Amino acid sequence: MVSLERPGTAEIWTWLAAVEDPEIPVISIVDLGIVRDLRWDDATCVVTVTPTYSGCPATHVISQAIVDALHGHGVDDVRIETRIAPPWTTDWMSEAGKQALRDYGIAPPLQRAQTIAVADIGRGAPTAAPEIACPRCASTAVELVSQFGSTPCKALYRCKACREPFDHFKCH
Numbered sequence: 001m002v003s004l005e006r007p008g009t010a011e012i013w014t015w016l017a018a019v020e021d022p023e024i025p026v027i028s029i030v031d032l033g034i035v036r037d038l039r040w041d042d043a044t045c046v047v048t049v050t051p052t053y054s055g056c057p058a059t060h061v062i063s064q065a066i067v068d069a070l071h072g073h074g075v076d077d078v079r080i081e082t083r084i085a086p087p088w089t090t091d092w093m094s095e096a097g098k099q100a101l102r103d104y105g106i107a108p109p110l111q112r113a114q115t116i117a118v119a120d121i122g123r124g125a126p127t128a129a130p131e132i133a134c135p136r137c138a139s140t141a142v143e144l145v146s147q148f149g150s151t152p153c154k155a156l157y158r159c160k161a162c163r164e165p166f167d168h169f170k171c172h
């Protein structure tokens with residue numbers, strides 16, 4: 001059944017683009033690339049979400065934020081579907097999203113292509129790792145402090161050049 005009052009999915013995408021990621025409020029869930037699909041199932045708006053990290057405690061918060069945003073625009077019947085395959089990749093992040101992370105002081109994730117290139121170079125030399133740059137001074141002289149930063153989705157690094165600690169959004 002088609003209702004004339006039903007907003008188009010293009011309009012709904014713009015509403016979701018205003019929903020902030022609960023962990024990194026400078027980036028929207030659309031820029032983060034976790035909203036994978038949007039469709040109408042009769043009168044129900046179905047939003048498909050792929051979490052960035054399978055154990056990410058923010059997943060429930062994100063689902064609630066989507067439901068709240070759509071309710072705010074008069075869409076009462078919302079269903080969130082979680083899709084875990086294919087897994088989220090940093091390639092799904094927009095350039096605007098990566099820039100926002102940098103401005104926020106978080107080293108943005110490396111492109112998958114870059115990671116693969118490094119892996120190719122590193123064949124036979126497993127110690128080769130993608131270079132992570134300090135978001136403050138861009139130095140690549142960084143050291144891993146902890147696999148878990150301020151949230152489980154981030155790792156904590158320290159820059160050896162400016163001595164500042166920073167979070168790195170983990171690659172998948």
Ligand SMILES: [Zn+2]
Nearest residue numbers: 134137159162
């Ligand atoms: Zn630095």
